[in-house]
Amino acid sequence: MRNPSDIIPFPPSTTVDIDYWRSIRFLRGVNALNQLPPDTGREVAFAGRSNAGKSSAINRLTDQRGLARVSKTPGRTQLLNFFVVKPERHLVDLPGYGYARVPDSIRRHWGELLKRYLHERVALQGLVLLMDIRHPLTETDRQLLDSCAARELAVHVLLTKADKLSRGAASAALAQLKRALAATYPGATAQLFSALTGQGINEARTRLHDWLE
Numbered sequence: 001m002r003n004p005s006d007i008i009p010f011p012p013s014t015t016v017d018i019d020y021w022r023s024i025r026f027l028r029g030v031n032a033l034n035q036l037p038p039d040t041g042r043e044v045a046f047a048g049r050s051n052a053g054k055s056s057a058i059n060r061l062t063d064q065r066g067l068a069r070v071s072k073t074p075g076r077t078q079l080l081n082f083f084v085v086k087p088e089r090h091l092v093d094l095p096g097y098g099y100a101r102v103p104d105s106i107r108r109h110w111g112e113l114l115k116r117y118l119h120e121r122v123a124l125q126g127l128v129l130l131m132d133i134r135h136p137l138t139e140t141d142r143q144l145l146d147s148c149a150a151r152e153l154a155v156h157v158l159l160t161k162a163d164k165l166s167r168g169a170a171s172a173a174l175a176q177l178k179r180a181l182a183a184t185y186p187g188a189t190a191q192l193f194s195a196l197t198g199q200g201i202n203e204a205r206t207r208l209h210d211w212l213e
């Protein structure tokens, strides 16, 4: 028989000092593979459709308002933006996909850059895939998940803008997504997130910290 004193609690991310997140700094924007920082250490990338809330999530997670640029205009993040957590530890804000008004030539350039980064980057430990809770698991999301599955890259989904739905509807959307992931991408995990209210921030930080450290 187990008794409560047998249970060793898993240390929550709140044990990680807030300064760990606040000290994160912008390194540089990259628009060609030869501009990437050396492929050493560990990094975590943020991906998702344009406007899904990648930059907002990075700002919230790092507790820094203006670290990543947020815009009402989709397609704002046009580079692989690298942030330094500490030496040999990076976060990467990837250009959003699925934005119609980007010229074809530029879209192809980003598509190729993104694909090669995801396939070849050795330092990449995990992908945070952001999906607007009102439009989850689009065709492009699935393509990205397929790329990750092909190299057995760990994926954690943030269902963003959870504040846009009632609690009940948000929970239902999460349950539905988890069922869909279990069927096609077992191993991928998912949670609710809101950059507006801070919902899900500790859970997301715990995952990031596990990957980085």
Ligand SMILES: Nc1nc2c(ncn2[C@@H]2O[C@H](COP(=O)(O)OP(=O)(O)OP(=O)(O)O)[C@@H](O)[C@H]2O)c(=O)[nH]1
Residues within 6 Å of the ligand: 048, 049, 050, 051, 052, 053, 054, 055, 056, 057, 069, 070, 071, 072, 073, 074, 075, 076, 077, 095, 096, 097, 160, 161, 162, 163, 164, 193, 194, 195, 196, 197
């Ligand atoms: N209500 C609400 N709005 C959000 C949330 N996160 C982001 N937004 C809004 O959604 C819009 C897009 O956010 P961004 O963080 O710039 O999205 P992105 O994924 O970085 O977009 P790209 O850089 O274009 O790929 C902005 O108007 C944000 O204010 C959220 O959790 N709740």
Ligand SMILES: [Mg+2]
Residues within 6 Å of the ligand: 054, 055, 056, 069, 070, 076, 077, 093, 096
């Ligand atoms: Mg952005």
